[in-house]
Amino acid sequence: MSSSGVSKDNFIPFGLDAGDTLMSKTDDEFEQIFLSTKFPFFENFYNKLWVNTNGLISFDRGVREVESPIFPNNKFVCISPFWSDIDTTFQGDIFYRQISNKEILSKIEYEIIDALYEYETFKPNWAFVVTWLEVPEFQINKTNNLITNTFQVVLTTNTTQSFTIFNYEKLLWSTYSTQSGFNAGDGIRFFNLPGTFSESVKELVNISNIGVPGKWIFRTDSSEIIDSGCITDNIMRLNPKNVSINGGEMINVTGPCFEEDDFLFLIIDSIINVECKYLDRYTCVFEAPKLNKTGSIAVMLVINAYFSYESTLVSYEIMISKSSTTYLYFLIPAIFICILITGLIVGYIFYKKNNKSLVEPIQQEIKDKSIVNL
Secondary structure: OOOOOOOHHHOOOOOHHHOOEEOOOOEOOEEEEEEEEEEEEOOEEEEEEEEEOOOEEEOOOOOOOOOOOOOOOOOOOEEEEEEOOEEOOOOOEEEEEEEOOHHHHHHHHHHHHHHOHHHOOOOOOEEEEEEEEEEOEOOOOOOOOOOOEEEEEEEEEOOOOEEEEEEEEEEOOOOOOOEEEEEOOOOOOEEEOOOOOOHHHHHHHOOOOOOOOOEEEEEOOOOOOEEOOEOOOOEOEEEOOEEEOOOOOEEEEEEOOOOOOOOEEEEEOOOEEEEOEEEEOOEEEEEOOOOOOOEEEEEEEEEOOOEEEEEEEEEEOOOOOHHHHHHHHHHHHHHHHHHHHHHHHHHHHHHHHHHHHHHHHHHHHHHHHHHHHO
């Protein structure tokens, strides 16, 4: 199964060097953390949470259950990036910490705003991150297991709004009861990610609701989980947004949700029609065409000749800087001189060789005549 999701380098920094707490290496355990800021979740505010070995964060109590009960249920209030039978007794680590560092919060803010334009005023003042690193399925007296999972969950808030980010680097194993999603604990409200309770849950590393494989972002403070992958306000997202004027880049389009049989095409700069190929429920992809100008360019996505969504591309040209031009100014004559000198040397060698071939017979003839005269 693929393991080409979000690189650990693009996770929120984690580990002991980042100031994390390393969770006890054990099986089916949890650790309680009191929060410095209340976290809004399903219209409630929580000042504590539990980090659980088995791939989830809970808000009402610690969880030892290895099999996730089907959401919705009234047993747990939880966020589960990958609730399954994880055992770190012999292998794998779980790190966690609260974050108030402005630099890290700015990174989280950028990730949310870059993916979800409609929340451009969101500015977090707190975050909590948990990272499950190279964690294996339950095992007995077994080490050096290469079939492991690595994923991360980030909770963040500005005290009123909250968002949850799932980062999946690799998911090489799952069980029949693996569940990824959110549960309000009231038996009614919940949200599950694609593939829950099936082998295809491992595909979360390859798909996304924001167009970045392995990364998922949700708003989590309101009465329902807001899936950023299905927007109905005529806004779409392009990733990347900056393209060369010569085109050729593959661009993911997210925002609305798609059906496999949808007819999808884009109108770029009012005149260029480009097909957008269905990738998954949240994403279609197109190749940037060659453009005839730089700067902001209007893009409209049309679905089945009816629904339309708008965004912009930023086109640019590759320019040679002044310093590069100066460098070339000296480099080109230098190359010409080198070629000229090389030509002269080769010519001289050729001349000497040919001249020698002409002179040697004459010298030999003179020598022979001298011998005869003697």
